[in-house]
Amino acid sequence: MSSGAPTLSSLLAHADIVDHEEILKAANASLRKSKSDLQAQHVRVVALLKLDRFDDALRALEEGGDKLKEASQIEWAYALYKSGNWEDAINVAREGLETGDRGLLYVLAQTSYRLEEFEQAKQVYVELRNRIREAQHEENDLRINSGAVDAQLEWKGQGHLVTQKKPGREDLEAFETAYNAACGSIARGELAQGEVLLRRAKDLCNASDELSDEEKKAELLPIMVQHVFVLVRQGRLEEAEKLSSEISSSDIPDISTRHIAQVNGLTTSISPANPYLSHRLFHSVPNFPKSDQPFDYQSLVLKQDSYVLDLLSLKLNGVAKSTSNYLSTNPSATISPAINSISVINAAATAEGATGKAGIKAILPLLEKRSNDIGLLLMVVQLYVLTNNHGSAISLLESFLSRLEQSSTPADQDVRFAPGLVGTLVSLYSSQSRRAHVKQELAKAAAYWREKFKSRSDKGGSSGVLSLLKAAGTELLNSANATDIEASRAIFTELHDTQPSDPAALAGMIASHPSGSDGSEADALPAASRLVAGIDAAALENAGVAALPLPSNVAVKRPAEKAAKEGKREEPVKKKRKLTAKRTPKDFVEGKDMDPERWLPMRDRSYYRPKGRKGKGRMAGGTQGGIVEEAKPAPSSGGGGGGGGGGQKKKGKKGKR
Incomplete structure (x- = not known):
């Protein structure tokens, strides 16, 4: 050992700092003389890492034993990280939290990033930036890595943990x-x-x-x-x-x-591309190495693309079987996109691409078997909406949420009040103008999330929960009930405490306050003149304003310009109702005006003309208010005798038939 160390030190002193091959040769030569030379073992590991021979570095560390690993913790953690052994790497690197070693902290942050533990990675980078005085030259690298973590938090749906949304000048x-x-x-x-x-x-x-x-x-x-x-x-x-x-x-x-x-x-x-050729190109990529795996959200999209190409290539049975096996391992209700998106693909394969009523008929039996499948549920709801059957969509979603609400499992309650499901039901209620139901659903969801976050440090929750709370506060604010307004004030106050820079939370808090604001809080809101500075009101008015469709029982007014050109006063035009099959006459012709006197008896209609002598007489004498002609005298008979009384014979009574 004593003879090897000077030789290695002298070689390293004369070697070029970038000539890692020569350094590795010198370390190996020293180890041939003394296998237990700790310095030579450490130098060999560093040289192998510099040459990107990470697997060889791990083997060298295993050969060196615990002493070498303890003396080379940073190198050991880094070799594990670069070779794709992220679980082992993070266990070694976590010791940096106790020792405060900056090298281990960097490896911990990078390994947490690859394991998609972005919240921990962000905390480590914050710790490193707080200690930037120890290494001023690292500031740019820390800013780059922190920005990458923030982007991944956004992709994973944890954007509420990102403090800086807008990019700064640097x-x-x-x-x-x-x-x-x-x-x-x-x-x-x-x-x-x-x-x-x-x-x-x-x-x-x-x-x-x-x-x-x-x-x-x-x-x-x-x-x-x-x-x-x-x-x-x-x-x-x-x-x-x-x-x-x-x-x-x-x-x-x-x-x-x-x-x-x-x-x-x-x-x-x-x-249009050839689906079979696209399928071949998609699957021509080699297997991903351990150190270059896509992130979960990328893997999810790639998996969906693979199934879609299988569907386009008419591999329906294979897709249905594969997706069914995957879904059988996740029977509980979940809002995971990875599971629900596969559920939709499974339904498409089972229904063989059918939509409308045929699709509903094919998918409903699946929903009976997988009653907790949210992806399948939302697909059926969407098909009901596309067939203009909003009532069935609302009834189906209400029954599902009611069943979840009665569950005693906390996870089911989170799913019941998930912002996406609540928003879907609220949208369906709004399409039917059921404002009371909208307010009730939003108020119930807001009360659940407010209670849930009382005992947590993360008072605001995810971005979806924050949006739900804002919608609930706004809906309650529009109510004339004092209790609803009080609940709205509480919601906006909590939102403002969680996000002081959010103008929507501040505006809601001011609007819900009974006596308004003292002026200092309102000054923090953007001025109305600045908000509308770039808006051309005249251009918007000339372009027309989009409006929601009115219910069928509300009259629609004709455009004023058209009425003016016709020289007529603007009058409401009633929307024609479509007749039901029961009320449709047998001789009804689409587009033909119907008889306005069809409700009168036939004999009272203006165009009624009876046929035959009896009918004409009945019309002349039997019509109330009609003209009655005076009877002419009967002519006298020839001869000297005076005329008799009646000239007609009296009819006898008809016999019974």
Whole structure:
């Protein structure tokens, strides 16, 4: 050991710092003389990591035993992280929380990021930024990594943990931070803002003096792949197809990113693609290595794409069987997109693509078997809405939620008052103008979430819960009931305490206060003149204002301009009702005006003309108020005798038939 150490030290002193192969050779030579040389073992591990030989580094650590692992904790954790052993890596790196070792904290943050424990990763980066005085040169890297974590939180639906939504000036000075800000905007659905930031990231990357042309090309590829995704989401397929043709998938080193680029390319084609060829291209990608696995939300979309291509390729039985096996392992009610999206695909395969009433008939038996399947439930509700059967949709959703509400399982209660389900029911109520039911449902959901978050530090909950609370507060504020207004005030007060910078919460709190505001709080709201500064009221009025359809029993007014041209006064025009089959006459012709006198007896109608001599006499003498002609005298008979009394014979009575 004593002879090996000086040799290694002398070699390292004369070796180039980037010549890791020579350092590795020197370490191996020293270890041949003394296998227990701890310094040589450590140097060999570091050299292997520098050469990206992570599996070899792990083997060297195992050969060195516990002493080497204890002396090389950072290297051990990093080797585990880079080789894809993330669970083991995070267990080793967690010791950095106790020792405060910055190297271990960095590995812990990166490993938490790959394990999608983004909340923990964010906390570690906050800790590192609070101790930035220890390493001033790390500030830029910390900002880049923190921005990536914020973007992933948005993608995972935990955007309420992101403190900075809008990018700052420093975020627009480097292409990495601009790209992360763009991803965050895209995850929130702000596609236009995301596209602007993506273009900014491209310009900054091209203008960078620190990158070579090859490095710029490598950095631009993921930005372009993300840009194609945004263009497809916006429906700008021609631009997306053109940009996708400029991307060479073979030049992308990451297999997961390369596969996503290929999938985006399949969706950008304007002309209908051959589903069998698309299926072949989709499955031509090699297996993902352990160190380059896509995130869960990416895997979910890729899995859905695979099933959709199977459906287009008419592999209906295979899709139905595969998805049924997957759903059988998750029988409980859940709002997980991963499960509910597969449920919809399973229903599509079972119904063989049928929609409308035929689709409902095919899917309802599935819902009876999987009564807790929310994805299937929402699909049936959607089919009812498409067939204009809102009543059945409401009844089905109400019965499902009522059953969940009676459950004693806390998880079922979270599903019962999930913002998405509550919003669906509220939308159905609104389509039927059932305002009382809307208020009742929102108030019940708001009371549940307020009670649930009383004992938690996260008082506001997710972005969906916050939106639900705002909707409930607004609906209760419109009520004339003092109890409802008091509940609205409590909701907006809690929202304002949770998010002081939210103008909607502040406005609701001021509006629900019985005596208004003292002025200081109202000053924090944006001025109305600034909100409408860029709005042309005249142009909006000329363009027309969209209005909700009126109920069938409300009269519709004709346009004033049309009435003026006709020289008539504007009058309400009643909407014609469609006759039911029971009330439709046998000789009814669509589009033909119906007889206005059809309700009168036939003999009282103006166009009634009886036939025959008896009928004419009956019409002349039997019509009340008609003209009666005077009777003419009968002519006298020939001869001298005077005329007799009556000249007609009296008829006898008819016999019984």
